[in-house]
Amino acid sequence: MATGNPFRPSFGVSPRVLAGREDLLQDFDVALDEGPGSPLRSLLVSGARGMGKTVVLNELEDIARTRGWLVLRLPEGDRMLEELESSTVPALLAEHDVAAVRRRLTGGGLGPVGSVSTSVEDRYPVRHSLTRLLARLSDVLAVHETGMLFTLDEVQAATPDLVGEFAAIYQHLVRDDREVAFAAAGLPTGIDALLRQAGTTFLRRAERVHLRALADDEVAAAARATVEDTGRTVGDAALERFVDIVHGYPYLLQLVGYHAWRVDPARTEVTLDDVGSTLPVVVERMGRLVHAPALAGVPERQRGYLRAMAVDDGPAATREVARRMGVTMSEQNVYRARLIDRELVVAAGHGYVDFALPYLREHLRARTR
Known part of the structure; x- marks a missing residue:
């Protein structure tokens, strides 16, 4: 059985199994x-x-x-x-x-006639x-x-x-x-x-x-194929947990798979516990490599909007977000629209918003403690 880790959690590196594209x-x-x-x-x-x-x-x-x-x-x-x-x-x-190679005689013996050198000078050189x-x-x-x-x-x-x-x-x-x-x-x-x-x-x-997020069945199929192509197995329960943690993100598919695999590469099966153990590193890596760059150019008032959203465990009511920020609903609508344009926030039903990026809520909470 091969024990080399088949998952590739590096940005820009093609995975062994490409999902959803x-x-x-x-x-x-x-x-x-x-x-x-x-x-x-x-x-x-x-x-x-x-x-x-x-x-x-x-x-x-x-x-x-x-x-x-x-x-x-x-x-x-x-x-x-x-x-x-x-x-x-x-x-x-x-x-x-x-036709790009042209012979040019720049010197050399010509038998009894003697030695001749030639050169070519372009009177009107052309730069293409x-x-x-x-x-x-x-x-x-x-x-x-x-x-x-x-x-x-x-x-x-x-x-x-x-x-x-x-x-x-x-x-x-x-x-x-x-x-x-x-x-x-x-x-x-x-x-x-x-x-x-x-x-x-x-x-x-x-x-x-x-590029949309991957569907749950695409994540599960890619994870299973990647594991099984190198001789190990992964059960249905582990795959369900895999899907829950990945949230449809191709990068997370590779990251979760990589760390679940390396818990015990010699074991035949990648287990539910192996997959579940990856969550802390997923949250940390997403925060450092995805959320921090995404937030770098966001104005402070818009960041305040995101922090007000992060108080809730799920979709946040826009009226409650406005109350927490101390702004009018009209001002709230401006912040909401700009964050949607930045693809940091999505509408989640009438009067509700949610985070567009997985684990952004956890990232914001960690920085307000």
Whole structure:
């Protein structure tokens, strides 16, 4: 029996068993068959932290590579276009374009005639634009009936102006019926900010995919398959507890599985107690890696709203939240709407709100003691 831990609780690392994203991946696969103009060749993937956005990008890249496509991950930072133009794309052309290699005689013996050196000086040197370089690379790939997939992760951290400039270049490639595709992933607020940027009008027509929480049966099936593929078993009661703790979050599926597995790797079965023992580390890890970053840019009054909600064990009445904060219902409505936009709060029936992220209540309570 294999004892290596099959769960991978690292952000951006593809799991051994991918849950709940099969339809999206299949649609993208079909889009590559459909040719230029297919709407699913341009994807904007959004979702809360821990929803598996980077994993989806990884899977889309694997689909493209399997078809022989080149994958170009857009560089981060203020040198995105400069790096593409000066190093990334020229390096790919040097590798794939046979016309890119030119023989140049720079010296050498020519028998009894003597030794000759030659040099070439361009009177009008041309620096090719990124658009032209990508068009040439597309021509080279077209010979092999393949194309290019551009990907951009963590959209909210990218320089908006540069993303807008790249979007304009990508639009030219699409208009020329090039075999290209584009997939970007980020927090919903980051995607929204990108689409408001000048020059990204074309991307507003891209397919917007918001990653939902996994269904209970998807969590259970993925957990069972991951455990059983490496020779151990997990019972129904343990799986039910697994589902309760995970709350549909792909990251938590891996985290719970990882720590439940390592309680006793030599034992044949992953038990109910093994799964239940993971709760403290889940709460701590979610607080540190998900909640703290999510709250970093939230104004103090909105944080106060969240703390007022955290008093309740379940959905909070908006009137009670307003009373605890000492604000009017109109003010409460403003805070509520802004927190919903940040995907920290969800409506939970008429006059009630609840937390959108699992264990956010516990995180807030721990910091008000």
